[in-house]
Amino acid sequence: MEADFVPVARALAARGLALRIASLAGERGALVKAGNAVILWQAVDDPGARVLAFERGIHDVVGPWMDPQEATARIMRLAMAPFEPARLQVGDLEFALIDRTVARAGRSIPLLAREYALLLYLARRPGEAVSRRSLLEAVWRIDFDPGTNSVEVHVSRLRAKLDRDFEWPMLRTLKGQGYLLQPRPAADDQF
Structure with a gap:
């Protein structure tokens, strides 16, 4: 750990914040876990490394190039702050939210950006029918x-990627109500 971090660590400890610190192999710096x-x-101060850190899911970057009071406050x-977990699990469907990847039963499902956004929106409301209008807005x-039939086309493509070669379909259409992501097979499903 860099000696420059000591004043910040002391200020955080004085405020009752417990830190977990891990050094980074081959780099000058450390990862600090505080709360979530x-x-x-x-x-x-390296802007390129900072951008890369943000892309990898780091919540903030601080350092000795910053006023210690500002680093402490950040x-x-x-x-x-409450943070969304880095993963979302719905039945056998798993989202890696930082990497924006999806797998069902361990099998990777390649999705386009709009397909990912559509599936994630439904996954955050498992078992709930979501109307076409709500999908258009969100x-x-x-x-x-x-x-246009854009919603229907995207749902159809998503259904083909998500449900093909699986025992039961997760993405359902409820006539007159909308679409839903069903984490488990319904009791009346026939296989």
Whole structure:
């Protein structure tokens, strides 16, 4: 751990915050876990490494190039914030939210960006019917019906990728209600 982090660590300890610190192999810096947040202590101000850290899911980057009070305040703010877990599990469907990847029963499912957004929206509401209009607003970011079959086309493509070669379908259509992601087979499903 860099000696420059000691004043920040002391300030955080004085505020009752327990830290877990791991050094980074081959790099100058450390990962600091505070609450549910993961913060990179970057020994040298390196914007490129900072961007890469954010892309990998780091919540913030601080370092000696920053005022110690600011670094302390940033870490405290993040330590108190609730964070969504990095993974979401719905039945045998698993989302790696940082990498934006999906697997069903351990098998990777390659998805386009809109398909991923659509499936994630449904996965956050398992077993709940979501209307076409709600999907247009949440996934397409439009608050009117453009009169296209875009939702239906995307659901069809998603269904083909998600349910093909599996014993039972997860993505369901409820006539007149919308679409739902069903984590377990329904009792009345016939196989």
